[in-house]
Amino acid sequence: MAEVKNKQVLLRDYVSSNPKESDMYVTTSTLKLKLPQASNGVLVKNLYLSCDPCMVNCMKKHLNPASYVDSFKPHLPISGFGVAEVLESGDSNFKVGDLVGGITGWEQYSIIDQTESLCKIHLTDLPLSYYAGILGMPGMTAYTGFYELCSPKKGEYVFVSAASCAIGQLVGQFAKLMGCYVVGSAENKEKVDLLKTKFGFDEAFNDEEEADLGAALKRYFPEGIDIYFENVGGKLLDAVLLNMRFNARIAVCGMISQYNLEHPEGVHNLMNLITKQARLQGFVVTNYYHLYPKFLEFILPFIKQGTIIYVEDVAQGLDNAPAALVGLLAGCNIGAQIVAVS
Amino acid sequence: MAEVKNKQVLLRDYVSSNPKESDMYVTTSTLKLKLPQASNGVLVKNLYLSCDPCMVNCMKKHLNPASYVDSFKPHLPISGFGVAEVLESGDSNFKVGDLVGGITGWEQYSIIDQTESLCKIHLTDLPLSYYAGILGMPGMTAYTGFYELCSPKKGEYVFVSAASCAIGQLVGQFAKLMGCYVVGSAENKEKVDLLKTKFGFDEAFNDEEEADLGAALKRYFPEGIDIYFENVGGKLLDAVLLNMRFNARIAVCGMISQYNLEHPEGVHNLMNLITKQARLQGFVVTNYYHLYPKFLEFILPFIKQGTIIYVEDVAQGLDNAPAALVGLLAGCNIGAQIVAVS
Numbered sequence: 293m294a295e296v297k298n299k300q301v302l303l304r305d306y307v308s309s310n311p312k313e314s315d316m317y318v319t320t321s322t323l324k325l326k327l328p329q330a331s332n333g334v335l336v337k338n339l340y341l342s343c344d345p346c347m348v349n350c351m352k353k354h355l356n357p358a359s360y361v362d363s364f365k366p367h368l369p370i371s372g373f374g375v376a377e378v379l380e381s382g383d384s385n386f387k388v389g390d391l392v393g394g395i396t397g398w399e400q401y402s403i404i405d406q407t408e409s410l411c412k413i414h415l416t417d418l419p420l421s422y423y424a425g426i427l428g429m430p431g432m433t434a435y436t437g438f439y440e441l442c443s444p445k446k447g448e449y450v451f452v453s454a455a456s457c458a459i460g461q462l463v464g465q466f467a468k469l470m471g472c473y474v475v476g477s478a479e480n481k482e483k484v485d486l487l488k489t490k491f492g493f494d495e496a497f498n499d500e501e502e503a504d505l506g507a508a509l510k511r512y513f514p515e516g517i518d519i520y521f522e523n524v525g526g527k528l529l530d531a532v533l534l535n536m537r538f539n540a541r542i543a544v545c546g547m548i549s550q551y552n553l554e555h556p557e558g559v560h561n562l563m564n565l566i567t568k569q570a571r572l573q574g575f576v577v578t579n580y581y582h583l584y585p586k587f588l589e590f591i592l593p594f595i596k597q598g599t600i601i602y603v604e605d606v607a608q609g610l611d612n613a614p615a616a617l618v619g620l621l622a623g624c625n626i627g628a629q630i631v632a633v634s
Numbered sequence: 635m636a637e638v639k640n641k642q643v644l645l646r647d648y649v650s651s652n653p654k655e656s657d658m659y660v661t662t663s664t665l666k667l668k669l670p671q672a673s674n675g676v677l678v679k680n681l682y683l684s685c686d687p688c689m690v691n692c693m694k695k696h697l698n699p700a701s702y703v704d705s706f707k708p709h710l711p712i713s714g715f716g717v718a719e720v721l722e723s724g725d726s727n728f729k730v731g732d733l734v735g736g737i738t739g740w741e742q743y744s745i746i747d748q749t750e751s752l753c754k755i756h757l758t759d760l761p762l763s764y765y766a767g768i769l770g771m772p773g774m775t776a777y778t779g780f781y782e783l784c785s786p787k788k789g790e791y792v793f794v795s796a797a798s799c800a801i802g803q804l805v806g807q808f809a810k811l812m813g814c815y816v817v818g819s820a821e822n823k824e825k826v827d828l829l830k831t832k833f834g835f836d837e838a839f840n841d842e843e844e845a846d847l848g849a850a851l852k853r854y855f856p857e858g859i860d861i862y863f864e865n866v867g868g869k870l871l872d873a874v875l876l877n878m879r880f881n882a883r884i885a886v887c888g889m890i891s892q893y894n895l896e897h898p899e900g901v902h903n904l905m906n907l908i909t910k911q912a913r914l915q916g917f918v919v920t921n922y923y924h925l926y927p928k929f930l931e932f933i934l935p936f937i938k939q940g941t942i943i944y945v946e947d948v949a950q951g952l953d954n955a956p957a958a959l960v961g962l963l964a965g966c967n968i969g970a971q972i973v974a975v976s
Contacts, residue, residue, distance in 0.1 A: 513689050546908065554900045557900065559901050559902075560897060560900050562871070562889070563889050565915070566918065569921060571914065573913045574911055574913070
């Protein structure tokens with residue numbers, strides 16, 4: 293039975309705010325390349341890992357309500373969405389050699405007991421890393437939130453916050469495909485420029501530079517907002533609530549501005565939901581994976597034609613993984629932040 | 635052309651909080667019983683008027699976002715939902731002698747220019763006042779919010795706030811008809827008792843006596859809440875957000891706790907919408923009046939069989955109307971507060 297070195301990224305201790313690199317550490321243990329007897333799980337070799345803002349919630353002792361995986365444990369590998377190759381399988385849905393996407397550990401090899409999150413990858417000529425991004429959780433999140441939850445119509449007014457992120461960049465492009473008017477907000481000039489020059493947003497602005505967010509949205513949406521793809525929360529959500537059109541739909545994907553606050557900010561303008569007959573709908577993308585084949589059928593032609601583009605920022609190797617995650621949370625990345633495991 | 639005395643309830647001046655009786659005054663003017671030439675409106679004799687909490691929003695200079703009629707004007711009659719008889723019609727949808735329900739003035743006779751809110755009443759053997767309540771706006775609001783927006787299923791856990799109000803008492807009874815478990819909150823012991831003894835709620839409590847609303851809801855809903863019919867807002871909404879089950883649905887009908895605040899309270903727990911995949915849906919019942927025939931078909935047999943009961947508190951005459959409205963806002967009424975005009 294082969295025994296291998298298994299490099300891992302572990303949590304040093306719970307954090308109370310965005311992690312520093314020193315809140316994680318990289319170590320190498322050894323692992324027998326064998327599933328425990330009678331296991332229904334899979335043994336995988338991890339290939340690509342996705343850095344996602346919501347991971348910060350899992351690094352806290354008291355799980356933040358916006359988390360959809362469990363809290364990480366100190367001195368155990370952290371986990372997230374990724375792409376992996378099956379080395380051994382106790383689950384009849386997967387066989388040796390299969391490529392899978394889903395929740396896995398930040399390490400070279402993982403034993404995944406809970407295989408519900410895993411999806412088999414049918415390779416195309418696109419980069420495999422795409423299955424940790426545009427063809428993985430972020431892509432499915434953008435697709436589900438925009439199409440399934442917001443039922444967009446041609447000509448509608450769409451606002452996306454944190455719009456240069458792995459998910460936001462796609463929502464904006466989906467909105468343009470639908471013939472919508474789309475404005476994105478981001479946290480610095482480089483990202484704002486990218487939204488307009490690369491992803492085809494009609495307008496973009498730096499929401500951290502606006503003293504009056506309500507007035508800023510009024511400027512970009514004099515007619516109001518039909519659809520808001522919510523990644524930020526707090527004051528930005530409050531400003532959107534003041535600028536909704538009748539029958540507005542808000543897909544609540546994340547609230548990154550709130551993750552590091554001990555007490556989340558208050559949102560004051562919810563009464564506008566009544567007269568605007570508006571909807572706030574939260575969602576967890578893993579509950580929509582029955583749509584995955586439909587999503588692939590939809591998106592693959594657009595990627596191949598170059599109609600939809602995808603920007604990823606790939607860090608090489610697990611040694612660089614803590615810095616990649618810290619950088620993402622500090623807003624340093626451009627596009628989807630991925631880690632190539634080996 | 636007949637000239638008649640027209641007793642009216644007028645707004646004295648804009649209010650900043652719940653009105654006192656002295657913020658309104660009753661006066662008698664004269665009116666020619668004749669529509670202006672070429673009018674497309676109707677001239678009506680008002681019969682029953684409904685006192686609704688949201689009317690306080692219309693008494694303010696700056697219209698509160700939870701209002702769905704325009705601000706009242708000082709020294710003009712206030713308005714609201716009511717039942718009236720058509721005396722003259724410039725609208726081909728209505729003829730002389732028709733009974734109608736919809737938005738009308740607080741006066742003996744009104745000329746209604748905007749007839750979109752009016753619905754023809756096909757009389758049954760039920761009291762005509764019911765068309766200002768259970769068979770009018772409050773009934774349609776309960777029906778739309780509960781059935782259309784919340785898609786209830788047998789066995790689900792339902793919470794109704796301000797549950798003894800004209801709308802809440804019906805939501806609770808609808809929930810029981812569906813085989814749901816239903817708990818209501820109200821603001822005093824008499825109303826709490828009424829919920830259990832009269833309307834068949836499984837449990838009821840006084841939300842103003844609970845120091846920790848989250849803990850109170852946890853006590854009544856150890857398994858969490860599937861459906862919340864929102865009439866109160868603020869801290870109670872925040873407590874519900876902490877106690878939702880997966881796929882929870884919240885119909886946002888009103889937020890009475892916020893109407894008199896200069897700045898609405900902050901709601902802090904919206905992140906729970908994400909992991910609970912929950913929905914907040916605001917609505918304005920007048921946009922659902924295409925469902926009115928379906929609603930009548932549904933509810934009339936239940937009322938006639940006595941399966942659904944309705945408690946109304948009828949004030950006699952326009953002279954007593956200001957006190958009735960002030961009493962409603964102070965929580966003095968039991969059941970739906972109606973004014974019989976003559």
